[in-house]
Amino acid sequence: MAAIQLTFPDGNVKEYDAGVKPIDVANGISKSLAKKSVSAKLDGHYVGMNDEIPASGQFELITTDDAESLDILRHSASHLMAQALKRIPKFANMHFGVGPYIENGFYYDTDNGAGNQVSVDDFPEIEAMMHKIVKENLPILSHEISREEALKTFANDPYKVELINDLPEGEKITVAVQGDHVELDKGGLVPSTGWIKHFKLISVAGAYWRGDSDNHMMQRIYGTAFWKAADLEADLQRRAEAKERDHRNIGRDLDLFFTSQEVGSGLPVWLPNGATIRRQVERYIVDKELNNDYLHVYTPVLSNLNLYKTSGHWDHYREDMFPPMDMGDGEYLELRPMNCPSHIMVYKHKPRSYRDLPMRVAELGMMHRYEKSGALTGLSRVREMTLNDGHTFVEPEKLEDEFKSILKMMMEVYEDFNITDYRFRLSYRDPKNTEKYFDDDEMWEKSQAQLKRAMDDLGVDYFEAEGEAAFYGPKLDVQTKTALGGEETLSTIQLDFLLPERFNLTYVGEDGKDNHRPVMLHRGIVGTMERFTAYLIEMYKGAFPTWLAPLQVEIIPVNLGAHGDYARKIQKQLQDAGLRAQVETKDAKMGYLIREAQTKKVPYTLVLGDEEMGQDNVTVRRYGQKATETISMVDFMKEIQADVARYSRVD
């Protein structure tokens, strides 16, 4: 008998006879480890827990202590769900696509034919069937089969057949068998269905087969699973709380903005409170840019359509642009979908010299995009938006320096807003789909390498993504998470060698020749005011830092008649100092007014009565605290000014 060396999670190495099964190995070690072992890998590839181990190779057990085990559990849960569905008569003939684990759970793409879709109302029945199969504790067996066998096994599942046919010739095909259910599967599963105890189906939604909108749409059933009941409970709790954090809900509760059918879809109206937050952000970022040698301009939201034909945007994004306005004399005007051509016109207005470069043009530029109806979401995806836009025109050899200086400014801004949860994405073109992009392989190779080099020089962490570039060049995107877990781009820096060509931009070099071509950098630091505000709302859960808060100080006179004048005097002092303060004139009990100030998340609430009036004092209650403190107005003024100054510095 050949002996095989097995390395265990605790580092121990033991010898076993070949032919032993991982599940026996796990059981043989110790009771505690056996309970924790969920899957096994041989030479880095998953093997079934119930399969025999061959005579050679490096073997490792994966236990519930490993983060990977949660993926294995969820992957197994998706199979469990598929098996349950097949056992329910009305889903007996359901076809299945793919059923992977994802970040917060798993899904399975299903197709039960038109008119027979799965609905959330079916979830209890499906879950009950899943629990039944868990009780049966069916062993999950994994083994290799031939292509012919595979095609025979899945003959009734056209999606699976397509997947099998797409596997390269010679590729190993493995299946996972649990009782009467067979899955096309690469492995990474729990030993038996009894391991999957704590799960919940979450939602059902449409999804194109293989992610292609030309393909048939399937029903994607989402679920999640955990090892412990408490973890599942906590996760469901988190999902519920995320809704409270959703900027659309807070926006309504705090009167920040609204959208209405009368105004139009994707066209939010900013109410005074939301407008204040936005104004603060706008003042901040414009000041910041002016201090970084940006030239702020105003350019029209409406321009000649030819501008976008020249830039190439018309060709690439016509579907998502508002239709041109035919002015009747051969001229077509277009609501601009982006600001670059406008800023290019600023550059082109006069001959430029290398001494003028880098030239940084910036604007809070309003633009319009006809986003598809299904994409519209609150403030984060809209049809009219104002971008904190900027374009730098730079000598090619200074490109990396300029890139780094923009990134530096971006990180300073993030610090001022306390934004810490983000990651950098280097967005390259999709090498398999190059017709979407400007056709110049050398340019792409070079600029993508430049981008990467600049990031490496700075020693900043990033990840790379193919197919995320703009048509004119690669970019650095800053990816953040929304309350509901979606990822979106907040800021971006884009390299552009194309538009300077298209618009024939030049500058006079040191050599006196006027045929030098600048490079362009497109950048948005806080992105669009809409999306950035949405992000801030969710990040702060509506409890804004004082410098951003719509109302900073709520003043409550104990008795409006007796203390109203004093309240208005205090308000005046605060307003003269540039602060946003309001005297509450509603004739209600104090408890009511305090409650209102707290639910509106006002940073400071002042209560003024006999005890304060004589001594020029205020009694202050800070947001989120129950405690109150009576201090002099002078001290309060110092406190709030320090509070505001801490965030609103521009350097």
Add this chain to the structure above:
RNA sequence: GCCGACGUAGCUCAGUUGGUAGAGCACGGGUAUCGUAAACCUGGGGUCGGAGGUUCGAUUCCUCUCGUCGGCACCA
């Protein structure tokens, strides 16, 4: 745009064999003038998203349409 669900007062939501609607909060009026998370009384407010159809009669059933939500696709 696609698949599914939903659309009743400003907001959150009730409203079943089809007989033109109700609560709480909010808002207006009144009483009380109150020291840190909801005083009490009272009033107004709805073409039940819109259009068409079936019916003696539609918030309810059907069709279309607009919008919202969950995803997918898209995102310069």
